[in-house]
Amino acid sequence: MRIEGKVINLEVQGTIPAEINGAFVRVQPDPLYPPMLGNDIFFNGDGVVSSFQFSNGHVDLVQRYVETDRVKLQRNAKRSLFGLYRNPYTNDASVSQETVYSTANTNVVQFQNKLLALKEDNLPYAMDPVTLETLGVDDLDGQFTARTFTAHPKVDPETNNFLTYSYRAKGEQSKDIAFYEFNDKGEKVKEIWFEAPLIPFIHDFCFTDNYLIFPVIPTDHNQSNGEAGGAIFQWNYERDILFGVVKRDGDGSDARWFRLPNGFPGHVQNTFEKDGKIYCDLSLGDDNVFSWWPDKHGRAPSPDEVHAPLQRVEFDLSSHDDKATVTDVFTDLSVEFYKVDDRFLGKPYRYAYPIATDVSLWDFDQMGPPHPFFFNMLCKVDMENKSLTYWSPGPTDSLQEPVFILRSDDAPEGDGYILLVVNRLKTNSSDLVLLDTANLSNGPIATIKCPFRMRQGLHGNWINGLNQ
Numbered sequence: 001m002r003i004e005g006k007v008i009n010l011e012v013q014g015t016i017p018a019e020i021n022g023a024f025v026r027v028q029p030d031p032l033y034p035p036m037l038g039n040d041i042f043f044n045g046d047g048v049v050s051s052f053q054f055s056n057g058h059v060d061l062v063q064r065y066v067e068t069d070r071v072k073l074q075r076n077a078k079r080s081l082f083g084l085y086r087n088p089y090t091n092d093a094s095v096s097q098e099t100v101y102s103t104a105n106t107n108v109v110q111f112q113n114k115l116l117a118l119k120e121d122n123l124p125y126a127m128d129p130v131t132l133e134t135l136g137v138d139d140l141d142g143q144f145t146a147r148t149f150t151a152h153p154k155v156d157p158e159t160n161n162f163l164t165y166s167y168r169a170k171g172e173q174s175k176d177i178a179f180y181e182f183n184d185k186g187e188k189v190k191e192i193w194f195e196a197p198l199i200p201f202i203h204d205f206c207f208t209d210n211y212l213i214f215p216v217i218p219t220d221h222n223q224s225n226g227e228a229g230g231a232i233f234q235w236n237y238e239r240d241i242l243f244g245v246v247k248r249d250g251d252g253s254d255a256r257w258f259r260l261p262n263g264f265p266g267h268v269q270n271t272f273e274k275d276g277k278i279y280c281d282l283s284l285g286d287d288n289v290f291s292w293w294p295d296k297h298g299r300a301p302s303p304d305e306v307h308a309p310l311q312r313v314e315f316d317l318s319s320h321d322d323k324a325t326v327t328d329v330f331t332d333l334s335v336e337f338y339k340v341d342d343r344f345l346g347k348p349y350r351y352a353y354p355i356a357t358d359v360s361l362w363d364f365d366q367m368g369p370p371h372p373f374f375f376n377m378l379c380k381v382d383m384e385n386k387s388l389t390y391w392s393p394g395p396t397d398s399l400q401e402p403v404f405i406l407r408s409d410d411a412p413e414g415d416g417y418i419l420l421v422v423n424r425l426k427t428n429s430s431d432l433v434l435l436d437t438a439n440l441s442n443g444p445i446a447t448i449k450c451p452f453r454m455r456q457g458l459h460g461n462w463i464n465g466l467n468q
């Protein structure tokens with residue numbers, strides 16, 4: 001799409017409640033130039049941030065590329081200079097080893113008075129929260145010393161502290177993990193370093209009052225394949241899923257590694273402690289969700305073969321063996337990209353808002369073949385009684401990750417609004433839709449027309465009060 005700019009007062013069908021004031025910021029990969037090697041994966045596109053700014057029932061849209069080193073070099077060269085995903089051995093000879101090769105395309109979060117555009121293989125790029133001007137690579141005033149920064153930091157609702165981590169924290173071939181906690185003034189209050197048993201791939205994490213949990217995806221780091229010009233990331237059917245469990249008030253020497261049989265740990269929906277045990281709710285795929293990175297024999301499933309329902313994993317801290325246990329399955333459907341009420345992060349909770357896939361609702365003749373990022377149900381899951389209500393758009397539409405907007409500071413858990421982008425695949429257009437959680441299955445209370453197509457995005461967040 002390669003569109004940057006500002007559009008004032010988007011067309012709104014329906015009514016946006018006046019109490020919704022803030023910005024929905026989200027990021028999408030959008031390659032600036034055609035792939036240098038002729039083909040590339042979705043995860044390797046240059047990051048474009050969109051900010052839908054809501055004020056008194058009106059919405060303005062600002063959209064800009066993150067001006068990464070990578071984007072600047074490509075703008076000058078007028079072509080792509082970067083090869084395979086996180087594989088510096090395949091870059092153009094003109095790209096220096098010192099170049100920050102982050103695409104900044106995975107998530108955009110608020111830290112103090114900045115937005116941070118994130119890619120887990122490098123440090124963040126900071127942006128102006130209103131204009132989306134890129135301010136540069138940001139190490140949080142020198143306080144963040146690890147080499148990489150997750151795309152999934154979180155805020156602890158007890159303290160408003162900002163929790164973040166780094167894996168491969170001393171470089172792409174390192175086993176190091178570093179956890180950092182910053183107070184609400186942006187000052188570092190904790191730093192914990194420890195090692196994984198192998199070079200880990202840790203896309204998301206979660207926390208409770210006392211513990212940090214790091215799910216490790218069983219994808220190998222294949223250095224020799226990378227140096228030979230192939231993929232560095234390689235699925236391994238012989239590896240278990242590992243979950244690193246670390247005390248928040250420790251020094252990392254207490255790290256334990258729990259195991260589940262081979263499969264794919266998705267994003268973490270939420271985690272909590274109860275009776276000396278930790279429970280972690282996440283989608284668990286029965287095969288390799290990242291099917292574009294096959295195993296060493298070239299084996300990979302077709303995307304529509306992978307089943308990834310929402311499951312609860314128990315870690316018994318009093319047990320001496322390292323086996324984790326699946327204690328509950330909440331959905332038959334494959335789910336992902338869930339949001340919960342942020343006030344309940346790390347605590348017992350009841351409601352979650354995932355998107356899910358039911359292929360029977362689609363008309364593939366009109367919308368093209370299945371794709372790993374196709375979802376067509378916005379769900380409200382009651383985790384207590386395992387019931388699910390949903391809204392589905394049309395038979396040629398798909399959904400992007402939602403955000404949850406709290407109705408008021410004292411609203412009950414999960415009460416408010418859901419905002420998400422709908423891909424209109426038949427017409428190659430997009431809408432932003434707003435639903436009321438009290439009547440989710442009734443569909444949107446407002447549809448905000450996007451003046452151009454939003455590409456499939458990865459993650460985004462609602463930032464209350466940020467609207468001008």
Ligand SMILES: [Fe+2]
Binds near residue numbers: 106
């Ligand atoms: Fe993610």
